[in-house]
Amino acid sequence: MALEIPEVVIDRLPVYGRALDLLKQQGREVVNSQELGERLGVTPAQIRKDLSYFGRFGKQGRGYNVARLLDELNQILGLTREWSMVLVGVGQLGRAILAYDGFTPQGFRIIAAFDDDPNIIGTTVDGHLITSVDELAATLLERHAEIGIVAVPGATAQGVIDSMVASGVKAILNYAPIAAQAPPHVRIKDIDPVLALQSMTFYIKDQD
Amino acid sequence: MALEIPEVVIDRLPVYGRALDLLKQQGREVVNSQELGERLGVTPAQIRKDLSYFGRFGKQGRGYNVARLLDELNQILGLTREWSMVLVGVGQLGRAILAYDGFTPQGFRIIAAFDDDPNIIGTTVDGHLITSVDELAATLLERHAEIGIVAVPGATAQGVIDSMVASGVKAILNYAPIAAQAPPHVRIKDIDPVLALQSMTFYIKDQD
Numbered sequence: 001m002a003l004e005i006p007e008v009v010i011d012r013l014p015v016y017g018r019a020l021d022l023l024k025q026q027g028r029e030v031v032n033s034q035e036l037g038e039r040l041g042v043t044p045a046q047i048r049k050d051l052s053y054f055g056r057f058g059k060q061g062r063g064y065n066v067a068r069l070l071d072e073l074n075q076i077l078g079l080t081r082e083w084s085m086v087l088v089g090v091g092q093l094g095r096a097i098l099a100y101d102g103f104t105p106q107g108f109r110i111i112a113a114f115d116d117d118p119n120i121i122g123t124t125v126d127g128h129l130i131t132s133v134d135e136l137a138a139t140l141l142e143r144h145a146e147i148g149i150v151a152v153p154g155a156t157a158q159g160v161i162d163s164m165v166a167s168g169v170k171a172i173l174n175y176a177p178i179a180a181q182a183p184p185h186v187r188i189k190d191i192d193p194v195l196a197l198q199s200m201t202f203y204i205k206d207q208d
Numbered sequence: 209m210a211l212e213i214p215e216v217v218i219d220r221l222p223v224y225g226r227a228l229d230l231l232k233q234q235g236r237e238v239v240n241s242q243e244l245g246e247r248l249g250v251t252p253a254q255i256r257k258d259l260s261y262f263g264r265f266g267k268q269g270r271g272y273n274v275a276r277l278l279d280e281l282n283q284i285l286g287l288t289r290e291w292s293m294v295l296v297g298v299g300q301l302g303r304a305i306l307a308y309d310g311f312t313p314q315g316f317r318i319i320a321a322f323d324d325d326p327n328i329i330g331t332t333v334d335g336h337l338i339t340s341v342d343e344l345a346a347t348l349l350e351r352h353a354e355i356g357i358v359a360v361p362g363a364t365a366q367g368v369i370d371s372m373v374a375s376g377v378k379a380i381l382n383y384a385p386i387a388a389q390a391p392p393h394v395r396i397k398d399i400d401p402v403l404a405l406q407s408m409t410f411y412i413k414d415q416d
Contacts, residue, residue: 007407008216014406018387039387077406078413093304097401100301102385106402146412147405170415171408173401177310179226179247187411189404193305193381194314196397197355198222198285199215200379203395204354205286207378 009050013073015040016047020070032063082107084144086169088160089151090115090130093175097151098126108147112139116156133160140167150174161188217258221281223248224255228278240271290315292352294377296368297359298323298338301383305359306334316355320347324364341368348375358382369396 019039023031033044040047051057054076057069074080085103087094087110098113114133115121121132131139148164150157150172157176164172171187174180182188227247231239241252248255259265262284265277282288293311295302295318306321322341323329329340339347356372358365358380365384372380379395382388390396 010410011403011407013410014403017406018403022387076410078409079406081413083405083409092300092307096299096301096304100401102402103405106406108402108405147408149401170412171405173404173408179230185415187408189408191399191401191404193308193357193399194310194316195219195222195226196381196399197291197311197316197379198225198287198314199219200355200381200395200397201286201291202218202221202284204378205289207393 005053009053010077012042012046012050013077015042016050017070017073017077017079020066020073023066024070028066030063031066036064079107082109083147084109084111085147085149085173086111086136086140086145086164087113087128087149087151088115088133088136088164089153089175090117090120090125091151094151095125097149097175098128110149111143111145114139136160136163137167140164140169145169147171147173150176150180152176154178213261217261218285220250220254220258221285224258225278225281225285225287228274228281231274232278236274238271239274244272287315290317291354292317292319293355293357293381294319294344294348294353294372295321295336295357295359296323296341296344296372297357297361297383298325298328298333299359302359303333305357305383306336318357319351319353322347344368344371345375348372348377353377355379355381358384358388360384362386 016036019036033047037044037047057064057072085108087097090113098110103110110128112131113125113128114131114136116133120130123130146169148169150160152160154176157174157178158180161172161180161182165182165186172182173189173191175191177192180188180190227244241255245252245255265272265280293316295305298321306318311318318336320339321333321336322339322344324341328338331338354377356377358368360368362384365382365386366388369380369388369390373390373394380390381397381399383399385400388396388398
């Protein structure tokens with residue numbers, strides 16, 4: 001079934017989850033697709049269609065039970081468990097990633113951080129002892145991690161990704177500005193601010 | 209016309225542009241939608257449909273002229289000019305953004321950087337003199353910038369966005385972990401690693 005669901009639909013589910021989480025925190029019990037859509041800039045029809053891939057949620061005209069839909073989305077996305085991550089690259093960006101406090105509350109934990117700079121290896125950054133990248137494979141053999149974060153320069157990124165894949169990493173969050181390659185069973189998402197900027201300029205280019 | 213083109217299509221155009229740019233650097237003159245699709249994990253039909261919003265490119269069976277299609281995409285996206293950006297927030301993340309060398313080659317230039325920390329204001333980071341965020345409006349009045357980058361904590365992010373909008377910023381790249389709000393004429397893109405992680409776990413959750 002998973003293969004038939006468009007990736008853009010899967011990409012929207014965490015966004016719905018975040019909005020529902022906020023509503024839940026505000027004590028809301030029910031929300032309809034109209035309001036959810038307005039909060040997220042998505043049409044109500046789109047929300048209903050996206051959710052329809054996963055069965056029936058809510059009753060016509062009565063909206064969704066906030067807590068229940070959130071639970072269901074978390075089940076669907078695999079967010080009812082913890083995920084272990086390794087970080088490679090502890091330069092300026094890697095430090096920002098280690099300092100980022102948004103991962104742990106959502107169940108994503110960086111269990112090890114690596115670099116190839118002798119001046120950085122052996123130091124402690126935000127509570128993480130930085131290990132030589134040469135020990136990546138050995139560490140992943142010993143301490144299982146499903147997710148790898150790549151924060152190295154473009155020139156070395158594909159090699160890091162290949163090592164991660166060879167050591168059983170199944171999903172990669174890539175910050176390096178390259179067209180990263182991985183085998184089909186490994187997921188990759190690029191964090192690329194330039195692509196985001198380039199799709200906004202389309203909309204603002206005629207406003208000056 | 210712009211309003212009728214789905215945003216997901218616009219989001220894909222910079223990805224096509226990047227692949228074409230690489231092909232051009234490799235000296236390639238022609239590429240067909242089949243090969244372009246394979247490189248990007250998009251179906252050839254999707255590529256042809258996306259491009260069809262903007263007129264006719266290439267000839268049936270002969271593929272696309274790489275340089276010409278790249279030029280056209282750059283025209284469409286507004287990438288034939290330079291864009292000025294202001295950054296607010298020069299903590300760990302803001303420093304990584306100032307150090308990032310991917311913006312300038314693509315025509316995106318950070319012209320001013322702001323923070324509210326007296327210990328940071330007045331220092332120079334990667335060639336940028338850090339200014340008090342109190343001077344954001346005055347600076348934007350004097351030195352026009354179309355794009356704002358938000359790298360402050362979640363609690364202060366919406367206020368920063370409101371100030372940017374009030375000072376004429378038209379597109380915002382938001383790194384803060386909030387559901388940022390802006391009026392309809394202002395574009396916002398969130399750089400959110402957690403959303404990226406949460407859509408990958410869907411695919412790997414049953415692989416263990």
